[in-house]
Amino acid sequence: MNPPAGWPHGSVESNIHGPLMIFVRTHGLGVTLGSSAGYDLPSGDTIEPDISFITHERLKAGPAPQPGQFVRIVPNLIVEILSPATARRDRTEKKAIYQENGVEEYWLVDTKLREVTVYTLTGKRFGRGKVYTARDLLSSRTLSGFTLRLSEVFV
Numbered sequence: 001m002n003p004p005a006g007w008p009h010g011s012v013e014s015n016i017h018g019p020l021m022i023f024v025r026t027h028g029l030g031v032t033l034g035s036s037a038g039y040d041l042p043s044g045d046t047i048e049p050d051i052s053f054i055t056h057e058r059l060k061a062g063p064a065p066q067p068g069q070f071v072r073i074v075p076n077l078i079v080e081i082l083s084p085a086t087a088r089r090d091r092t093e094k095k096a097i098y099q100e101n102g103v104e105e106y107w108l109v110d111t112k113l114r115e116v117t118v119y120t121l122t123g124k125r126f127g128r129g130k131v132y133t134a135r136d137l138l139s140s141r142t143l144s145g146f147t148l149r150l151s152e153v154f155v
Contacts, residue, residue: 015153023146030055038070041101051079081109105142114154
């Protein structure tokens, strides 16, 4: 069992998940899940991202989530917040897993550098990634119209 990530991980997680959840609910797009949600992916990997989003379409097409079980649907968007214990794995192994399974968008949040790198799936591969700093307004291709002022994330 990994120890909790500590400060500022939890604060940054809340500052991203809150606006994301409000946008998704307001527009009736699907569901957002926090760090306690686990997924069994088609590749056979089990993951537990910090934040995830699944569209209503994927929810309807996939196996219905069962109480007490991991979700067996590939999220459309995943957010991982780097910590010393997970940073290497988030940047390499998890990124490859998410790409292989068809996650449309992957955000890597670096609390030390105060930046977010957004990887978007093009075909079957993630692109180079777009880096947003604490001065920027992050936008999402997966959630058209969603923006996030990063100065309000890294407080």
